[in-house]
Amino acid sequence: MTAEFDVAVIGLGAMGSAALSHLSARGARTIGIDAYFPAHALSSSHGDSRLIRLGYFEDPSYVPLLQRAYRNWRALETRLRADILTTTGVLQIGAEDSKVVAGTRASCKMHQLAHEVLDKGEMARRFPAFQLGDDDIAVLDPQGGYLRPEAAVMGYLKLAAGDGAVLHFGEPVTAIEPGDGGVTIRSAVGQYRASKVVVATGSWIGELVPQLQEHAVAIRQVVAWYQPRDGFSTEPQRMPCFLRDEGEEGSYFGFPAIGVDGVKVGRHAHFREPIDPSKPNPPVNDADTALLDGFIAKRLPAAAGLRVNAVTCRYTMLPSEDFLLDLAPGNPNVVVASPCSGHGFKFTSVVGEILADLALEGGTSLPIAAFSFDAMNRFVAARKAA
Template sequence: MGHDVIVVGLGGMGSASAHRLAAGGLRVLGLDRHPPAHDQGSSHGGSRITRQAYFEDPAYVPLLRRAGELWDAVAEESGRHLVDWSGGVMVGRPDGPTISGSLASARYWGLEHELLDAGQIHTRYPTLRPSDADVALVERRAGSVNPEESVRAHLDLAGRYGADLRHGETVLDWTATDAGVRVRTERATHEADRLVLAPGAWAPDLLADLGVPMQIERYVQFWFAPSDPAAFAGHPVYIWEGPGGRQFYGFGLGGDGTVKVAFFRGGDVCDPASIDRTVHPGEVEEIRAFAAPHVPGAVAEFVRAKTCMYTCTPDHHFVIAPHPAHPAVTVACGFSGHGFKFVPVVGEIVADLVTAGSTSHPIDLFDPARFSARSTPAHSTHFGEHVA
């Protein structure tokens, strides 16, 4: 059987793209070097934060609203539990980017939210220990997404709609041809009319001609047994901007009785082929020392840790667009450590770009041309002050 479109990479973004394309009636071939829902890239770890009062840039909010609708729809269609809407708490100084950016998005888009002072934070959330200068933005439409279950759900649905999904088949290179595209793997050469590249941390290799400088960074996710598990049952997700502007984030009690915490930025540059997957004692002590003054009960006893990777663009905004040199190729990459909450809407956008060449979703911020020396870097200045 011939294929209309090949999807390279079947993690979060690729699996959602394969689902939407197959649901639209296209003959889809999906390729991934690893088994389904693997832990070698960026779509693993049991939980990812989803939120809407987005400090990164107000331009993301319409996409987050649509993603929230789609998370619930995909959960219902697949029969898998994907999201816990436990609420979210952003904590930091009023003039820091976490609070000021979240508040700008909430106010611009009229999102339901509350702003609490330090005393109110501790009264409502006894697990949290803010300083006198800290405030918190609280929103209900936030929570935790399960990345592995998301990938499985989208792969299940893609297969249900007839997609041919092949795992354990590494893509070596691709070529745009007069007839469409050709993808060479370690096993075979595949041809199709169109190509979607959602390769995660392997983007720098497969998209070296895109003109986007992407850097792969190593991060560690940590799980601790809390001192009082009941205090973290149903706990909202949180992002805390601590000293020096560094952020860490955390979740409520998981099914195994642990809570997860991690740093948001500051990872080491790495290569996916040689990433150090050993978690060292000093790394455990670093996160414990940073988190303990703020959420002391969360980091009582270390249980385990696992590495993951961010594929970062210089401005930490995504790349979602037709390839500027090859109209038959659509790229979705550079999600910079904050992309997973967008997975289902990215799938919808990719399907639009493949089938129609455009989308009604606002994606100007994600144009790879912003890195061209001939263009001005993209800003959502029409939304107010840009928050990097």
């Protein structure tokens, strides 16, 4: 027997679970299908913490979406009666003309966001865990902090189920077949019919969305945790979350001691090493730990105690390192969500709303023009021409 739904959501990680919750809350008949179980180790939605910040150095155009995301995160907390977003502030550190610092200040200026600019001396007085160079400054985003990814994903799934969604786990989807009358979803177990489908399968998205097979690249990411030498200065009250611009070496991110494993650090995109998403994440190796051990010893000496854990996860990158939130070309019944290029989790709460808009209305009033297939294709064409 073929089941009938208004919307099927394939992939129940961050974006898929949020979309399913928003859709179900609006009264849509929904089914969510995932090949694994919630917040599994091959997803991009685990690891106990994710940064959130308003002063977005990547592009000021993200800020309105972030403002909506903050509102939606607080609404989620109210519905769940649970803490998802914790405010610690976020420090964005580097040379005055670095991408992270200059970009953050530009976003703050354009959107009139509260922030502080701190020199090396002021940082030493207020946040002694950090070691700055002579030419470094820091921009403090007081509204920044961290999210709990597992709690968010499980919370969205709980709310979706409570609003009537059907949940199927451990069920790989093998094909989606759009047509004028809707979409047929085929899985290892059976098949389903839905008017619309949302594809939010992270690093596996190219398997169901042919237009992304060439462009969505899964890469290996590594993070490590350290028991701090100075537990006092690395507590959240004295050590905000941070981003650190190291110029040609890239940017690093980190969190204070918010869990039993201590201070967490990583380098954005790590070594940009492509991986096969169908295989387990490659293990942590000596080059990985040497990179992170060296960074924390140099820039966070108060935190550079015993490394107690290091794990691999994955980013799924587009050429522009932006998002993709759009209807599939030629298939208006298929909504494509992500890849989020390693900086998407903080937007989960608003992306869920956007995906529900696209599935139910065919469009959204929220600003997503930069996250379209057309925008991606223009970027790729311009890069090839250059």
